[in-house]
Amino acid sequence: xxxxxxxxxxxxxxxxxxxxxxxxxxxxxxxxxxxxxxxxxxxxxxxxxxxxxxxxxxxxxxxxxxxxxx
Numbered sequence: 300x301x302x303x304x305x306x307x308x309x310x311x312x313x314x315x316x317x318x319x320x321x322x323x324x325x326x327x328x329x330x331x332x333x334x335x336x337x338x339x340x341x342x343x344x345x346x347x348x349x350x351x352x353x354x355x356x357x358x359x360x361x362x363x364x365x366x367x368x369x
Contacts, residue, residue, distance in 0.1 A: 303340035304330040
């Protein structure tokens, strides 16, 4: 699925290693969603903002990629 925010890359499925949460994220613009059914624009949260809000770094090392395309 092409990212509805930037329309530049496919949204991927990933897991935040620290808390095992599943997210859906665009590698290009880092728009983030918490449910596949909620992927739309507007309606995203910025990855860096979200990760800082839960006390984690915004580096991609925090993630385990589950699926390159959804």
